[in-house]
Amino acid sequence: MKSNFLNKGCMIISAALFVFAHSSLAQDWPQWLGPTRNGLVPAAHAPKSWPDSLRRVWRVEIGEGYSSPIVANGRVFVHSRRDPEELVSALELTSGKILWQQKYPATFEKNRYATKMAKGPNATPLVAGNLLFTLGVTGVLTAWEVATGRQLWRNDFSKTVETSKLFCGTSASPLLLDSRIVVQIGSDIHGGKILSLDPANGATKWEWNGHGPGYASPVVFDIAGTAQIVTMTDSSIVGLDAKTGKQLWYVPFLDEWHENIATPVWTGSHLIVSGTRQGTHAYSLEQSNGQWRANEVWKNSEVAMYMSSPVLGDGLIYGHSVRQKGQFVALNPKNGALHWATTGREGWHASVLLTPQHVVYLTNGAQLIVARRNTAAFELERRYHVAEGETFAMPVLLGADILVRDVTGLIRLTAVQ
Numbered sequence: 001m002k003s004n005f006l007n008k009g010c011m012i013i014s015a016a017l018f019v020f021a022h023s024s025l026a027q028d029w030p031q032w033l034g035p036t037r038n039g040l041v042p043a044a045h046a047p048k049s050w051p052d053s054l055r056r057v058w059r060v061e062i063g064e065g066y067s068s069p070i071v072a073n074g075r076v077f078v079h080s081r082r083d084p085e086e087l088v089s090a091l092e093l094t095s096g097k098i099l100w101q102q103k104y105p106a107t108f109e110k111n112r113y114a115t116k117m118a119k120g121p122n123a124t125p126l127v128a129g130n131l132l133f134t135l136g137v138t139g140v141l142t143a144w145e146v147a148t149g150r151q152l153w154r155n156d157f158s159k160t161v162e163t164s165k166l167f168c169g170t171s172a173s174p175l176l177l178d179s180r181i182v183v184q185i186g187s188d189i190h191g192g193k194i195l196s197l198d199p200a201n202g203a204t205k206w207e208w209n210g211h212g213p214g215y216a217s218p219v220v221f222d223i224a225g226t227a228q229i230v231t232m233t234d235s236s237i238v239g240l241d242a243k244t245g246k247q248l249w250y251v252p253f254l255d256e257w258h259e260n261i262a263t264p265v266w267t268g269s270h271l272i273v274s275g276t277r278q279g280t281h282a283y284s285l286e287q288s289n290g291q292w293r294a295n296e297v298w299k300n301s302e303v304a305m306y307m308s309s310p311v312l313g314d315g316l317i318y319g320h321s322v323r324q325k326g327q328f329v330a331l332n333p334k335n336g337a338l339h340w341a342t343t344g345r346e347g348w349h350a351s352v353l354l355t356p357q358h359v360v361y362l363t364n365g366a367q368l369i370v371a372r373r374n375t376a377a378f379e380l381e382r383r384y385h386v387a388e389g390e391t392f393a394m395p396v397l398l399g400a401d402i403l404v405r406d407v408t409g410l411i412r413l414t415a416v417q
Helices: 007-022
Strands: 055-061 070-072 075-082 085-092 098-105 126-128 131-135 140-145 151-156 175-177 180-187 191-197 204-210 219-223 226-232 236-241 247-252 271-275 279-288 291-300 311-313 316-321 327-331 338-341 350-354 358-363 367-372 380-385 396-398 401-405 409-414
Touching: 070 126, 070 396, 085 131, 085 140, 098 140, 126 175, 131 180, 175 219, 175 226, 204 236, 236 291, 311 350, 316 350, 316 358
Parallel strands: 247 291
Antiparallel strands: 055 409, 070 075, 075 085, 085 098, 126 131, 131 140, 140 151, 175 180, 180 191, 191 204, 219 226, 226 236, 236 247, 271 279, 279 291, 311 316, 316 327, 327 338, 350 358, 358 367, 367 380, 396 401, 401 409
């Protein structure tokens, strides 16, 4: 099903995107990996201090899922599931009060190898001005009005999603780029698509066709003056011209379970990617005679990032490796050498964020761990237990406030005692 709003809506979306691009509020967290989509937490979002304990302000049952919460204009938006429907909820940040909630049918059968996991949704929503975009586990992309929850349009890509290899369904978080919405959909059976869409009505502006998606979210980098969309498919890494969708380069990145999950990082000279079986690799991206090429510079098989997306800071790559039953690591991005690594047993997943002074990890075991940045070895500052259930979603830092999602609930914590 697809519905549109036309002249009035086009004026609204134009204004909304201008506001998003030029004057995002200091306390907004509008997308996957935060305001700049790279895991870097602005100073205004970072707690001024980390006390001995965090105080829980509220917890609200919202339904299951792994989609991370986002925040805009004092509202929290979260995508969840109460089988067989998916829910989209807007909550008041201060109180946790549900301001509006919408639902739609999203029948989904997981692959038998993913029976221990929730049925999603997995992709993190995107806020652009007065519009909210969600992409469900079955490939349903919807535009909602932020204030009211009114559905503005919907593109249903569910016929392209098949879980024989894409065990957990659609997972790539929508990307806002030059007043367009970029989404990655499909499966290994039906093939993958990366689409640039008009936010006003969901119309396709360009389309790339290739391998089915992995679980990673697309990002955009300026590489030698060319804006490129870089993402992982189920078996490769690809770079597309952000304006046209033309494929510029391609590198095989094979995984027997098609679990390419971590969001790539561009250091300015190297593209860093990682996988649970492939380890961590770096590629240079160079143009010669009008042709782009990706050349492997180094690899480190001992650092394997599974669902954890690395973050660049201090001339290091900070991340979480599944080796030794879970290690926090810092790598030299120039040669892949370990700067430091913890001994292990930190869990098989951790979300990673960098504040100006700290590395913040949220493990799947609900441990929020704060370590000092730019040190010769791992230096723990604080460790908090923040939820009763598992925590796979990315946390949100908003000054003294911290949002954490467990499998069925959303929690607001505060560093203010």
